[in-house]
Amino acid sequence: AEDPKRRVLKDVFGFDDFRPGQADVMDALLAGRHVLAVMPTGAGKSLCYQVPALVLGGLTIVVSPLVALMQDQVAALRLAGVAADTINSSIEREANVAAWRRVAAGQTRLLYLAPERLMTERMLDALARLDVSLIAVDEAHCISQWGPAFRREYEDLSRLRGIFPSVPIIALTATADEGTRTDIEARLFAERVETLVLGFDRPNIKLGIAAKQDSKRQLLSFVERHPGRSGIVYCLSRKKTEEMAAFLEKNGVTALAYHAGMSKEARDANQNSFMTLSGVVMVATIAFGMGIDKPDVAYVFHTDLPGSLEAYYQEIGRAGRDGRPAEAHMLFGLGDIRMRRMFIDDEDAPPEHKRRSHGRLDTLIGYCETAQCRRQVLLGYFGEEASPCGNCDTCLDQAPRADGGAEARTILAV
């Protein structure tokens, strides 16, 4: 007989094959086990619970931190003919009531909720009376104080396993460092959880780092090498995103800014242009990006040092989701290190937290300064072994030397 998950994959989602890791995660859930799935951005984490939700029937509860992400996922599922609903604060009361009626009548397969909405006594009581088959916690690193995006509302989710003792829980994240991982396990599961860390390599993304000199000029010449392509440029400050976008515009590049200080309308308009047009460069702070699924982003350019190697990895993962050659380029200078150290020292956080943050920063600096293959260092940090990739600046810089002076020959031939 045909594998039911494969049938759902094909009939509902229209895909012929699982991406690496997806089938393992689904099998564990379908066997009733709890799973922590650590997979890179773009790896296809959503399907890991959406397919089992449909195979199992009943109700799957999905916890997600951002209303916009929930709306997108529900809309996409409905397009595929899946009965998905969300109850959240940004939609009209009547729509929420109608959604709840469908849920209570057993018509909804996937219900998307923000953690604070799920963890009210009323909601929990009502859900406990329904046929809940699966609970998915997306962006699960938000539960960890050590993680880069801690959210207080996520903490309460540690009660879930007690409230639904017989329901398998899947936690999903792209943040793979050991500390965050153990923290998620302790908080969400306490006991038996199958942790699957899968496929961190994104070989189509070329990795490069350059010494920061004149970042405006460096950015412009990089962008000009990718004419007509969409790209994301990350800057540390809001002010800088606007300056850089204006500078690119002045030089004939279609560039938009995005940061949390802009009005919601302006942000939405810029995000929308970036998503729907091609050849737009989005110059943004890290406020931009969570859940962005635009397949043809040709590059991610960091004008400043990111917050950690996890953050860097997650940010560059927004490039090349279509599998075509893409590039991640970072400018790195001593000023960046000073700035980041200062951020950590000025943070209102316990000393232990600061110590760990400095440790993370050291790891990132190690990555920037390595003479080894960058991908090896990056994947090694996430626990994956790899051989030299041939698609990073350190690999490529070594190539001509290894071949016995190709450069010299070129010069002599002139």
Ligand code: ADP
């Ligand atoms: P993540 O949450 O891991 O960042 P998503 O779940 O948003 O990733 O999926 C990223 C993209 O990959 C989506 O466009 C999704 O439709 C696509 N995708 C997921 N699984 C498959 C598959 N098995 N075959 C083809 N495309 C897939």
Ligand code: MG
């Ligand atoms: Mg996701």
Ligand code: ZN
């Ligand atoms: Zn390499």
